Amino acid sequence: MSHYGVQIDEIIERYPDKPEYLIFLLQDIQSSYGYISADAMQLACDHTGVPLTQGYSVATFYQSFRLDPSGEHEIRVCLGTACHLKGGQRLVEDLQRRLNVKAGGTTEDMRFTLSTVNCVGACALAPVVVVDNEYLANATAKKVDKQLKVLDSQNAVGIEEGGHA
Amino acid sequence: MHSQSTALKVGSWRLQSAQDLNKLREQILSERDPARPEIVICHGTGCLANGSDKVAKAFKTAIDAAGIDAKVVPGIKTTGCHGFCSRGPLVIIRPKGLFYQRVSPKDVEEIVKRTLVEGQAVERLLYKDPKTDDLIFTEDQIPFYKLQQRVVLHNIGKIDPTDISDTIAAGGYQALAKALSTMRPEQVVKEIEKSGLRGRGGAGFPTGKKWRSALNAIKKKGRPVYVVVNGDEGDPGAFMDRTIMEGDPHAVLEGLILAAYALGAQQGYLYVRAEYPLAIRHLEIAMAQARAFGLLGENILNSGFSFDARINRGAGAFVCGESTALFTSIEGKPGNPRPKYVRSVEEGLWGRPTVLNNVETFANVPLIIERGSGWYAGLGVSHSTGTKVFSLVGKVNNVGLVEVPMGVPMAAIVEEIGGGVPNGKPFKAVQTGGPSGGCIPYRLKGTPVDFDSLTAAGSMMGSGAMIVMDDTDCVVDVGRYFLRFLEEESCGKCLPCRLGLTRMREILDNFSKGQGTEQDIEDLTSLAQAVQDGALCALGSSAPNPVLTTLRYFKEEYMAHIRDHKCPAGVCKDLITYSIDPELCTGCMSCARQCPAQCITGKKKAAHIIDAEKCLRCGICMDTCKFNAVVIS
DSSP: OEETTEEHHHHHTTSOSSGGGHHHHHHHHHHHHSSOOHHHHHHHHHHHTOOHHHHHHHHHHSTTOOSSOOOSEEEEEEOSHHHHHTTHHHHHHHHHHHHTOOTTOBOTTSSEEEEEESOOSOGGGOSOEEETTEEETTOOHHHHHHHHHHHHHSOOOSSOSOTTO | OOSOOOOOOTTTOOOOSHHHHHHHHHHHHHTOOTTSOEEEEEOSHHHHHTTHHHHHHHHHHHHHHHTOOGGGOOEEEEESOOSOGGGOSOEEEETTTEEEOSOOGGGHHHIIIIIIITOOOOGGGSEEOTTTOOEEOBGGGSHHHHTOOOSTTTTTTTSOTTOHHHHHHTTTTHHHHHHHHHOOHHHHHHHHHHHTOBOTTSSOOBHHHHHHHHHHHHHHHOSOOEEEEEEOOOSTTOOHHHHHHHHOHHHHHHHHHHHHHHHTOSEEEEEEOTTOHHHHHHHHHHHHHHHHTTSSBSSGGGSSOOBEEEEEEOOSOGGGGSHHHHHHHHTTSOOOOOOOSSOTTTSOGGGSOEEEEEHHHHHHHHHHHHHOHHHHHTSEETTEESEEEEEEEESOSSOEEEEEETTOBHHIIIIIISOOOTTSSOOOEEEESGGGSEEEEGGGTTOBOSHHHHHHTTOOOTTSEEEEEOTTSOHHHHHHHHHHHHHHHOOSOSHHHHHHHHHHHHHHHHHHTTOOOHHHHHHHHHHHHHHHHHOSSHHHHTTTHHHHHHHHHOHHHHHHHHTSOOOTTSOOGGGOOEEEOTTTOOOOOHHHHHOTTOOEEOOTTSOOEEOTTTOOOOOHHHHHOSSOOEEEO
């Protein structure tokens, strides 16, 4: 298993074999691969000496972990209080309609993953939508649509790195 | 980074004493020319999102191209957040302190030519006082800054947070040197007790008392003891801690090391929210530099005291801001809180005595140790000493980060520093304390902002988010918002929180549809009481606050939903209709093109009509219309 030249073994070896390093490992795996596969989970649990059930308990407890591959592009709509007051929820609904996917899901063609985030702390720009790592300030449905069209016109470049990690 | 080079080589300075630190500081200062122009570019998250990194790049290129004499070539410094986020990207030209706002890369060439070469201000980039229309040249003259007292934030916006020499030049680590060379650990605890410092994370527990309890626990249980920074700033709308970690990471670190010295801890942890990658990076850099200079790690300043720390990245769980949940998360497990029959100062991380304090609390510690508890206790008001940093967001002109002494009236923060509400009307309410806090209505705008006054008004200080609401914000909707937030974030371990919050949200959902009875309000109140009394941790027990305070101050608005089936603020979807004012509509057709339900009809240059039956109430037409012709009724 490798991605962007990072071997899973190399990630595993970064941390001592103690249960307290499970979250560190899962975070690094997620940021390299975009999600935690069953194989990767097994390796992480074996290394840290944690039962597989507890590995999944951790991965499903914390919002930033993903057990399915994510789309090429990640669209995160901020739903902090300031963004909520300025229409963040309406943006989520609009994106769900446009992409035909529920928040938290990935489009069938694996192009876009739509998610919400509690607050990115860029309240002066509210409402904020973060597309990959680009912040769209004072986002409107139209602006987001335009950005998605730009991305759509670009060629697929493989699974985006980073995201929520 | 881009700061004035002091040619400090990592490893070449392992400081052995307080005198060494002072010598180094003097050397750094002597190598700097205070008259040399310096371009300070804000690189806080807000300004970066607005493209301040591109502005910095443009300055580099423009200065090279301008061929300025090498002797006077200006330095470029990128700093943490200056706080005036709504005006970003911000650029300050020192030493004069010229303040340019909303600077884009295409303005840069003009700034270099007019200001750096010719010594003139570029007037169109200056801040204009909205009340008087006067141009304001320098930062300290802008009302937003003038009315603040920046104590914790004093370095932010001045230092490059990735360069320890900047921190040392500004007096960083002086408190640590003082404590290690002249104070016994117990004296450090005493100073913190005398300062009256209370925890900045929410509940306002006296910090000195917490440290004292830990010392008592250590007497019983022995060491190890752990010190932990809570940087899991989860309250939506709050970004004080992020700004401090990003803009002055050494201040947090110095506070942590001082706590470790006071308690005899050898290992510390910084638990930082995963959504704050820049804060994590700056803390990592700061720790590496501090280690290289002998300020962290083995035998700090050759005092015999050793302490090190590591960063744990959060993984996206709001409940991990709660102390016991945070500890289980550091241990690598799901962040479930546990009952606190035994307090965490006695049995915290790994079952050992543990002191957990918030980022801002730790950042206050070096100031208290350096300048003395007497100085600190003189700031603010008697039971809430010091200053507090707030993030001022929502329906307010000057969105940003402000620091004021405790006890300042709410109105001074929102109306004077914040510049009031954009439409010029009075604000409706200010929500403080995040999902655990409440709404303070306009008529209580004189409420002093300190721990006890906010609690008396039914809200709480919380971590410092201040969300300003105007007459287009609905209290039922805000209540639903916070309940939904906490419902999702509830760990599900205890029933009052897991089911109580869901039921409360369902009742509010009904209100937002114009359904519900007065009996529901009574049920809601008694359910809220049950959740407050029965929940295991503070996430649950404080969750009803937003609903309870809005019921207390805005009952009429609830009644309008139930009795009249109306949402006076025009927010609750099921109770509003969108229509087009034929007087204002120009027939430009852009709303019709954007409408996802295709329910807007009308010919070009003729007034349009919305079919209310088909309308999804998504509001896109309203956002699209440039003529304010779409109205809610």
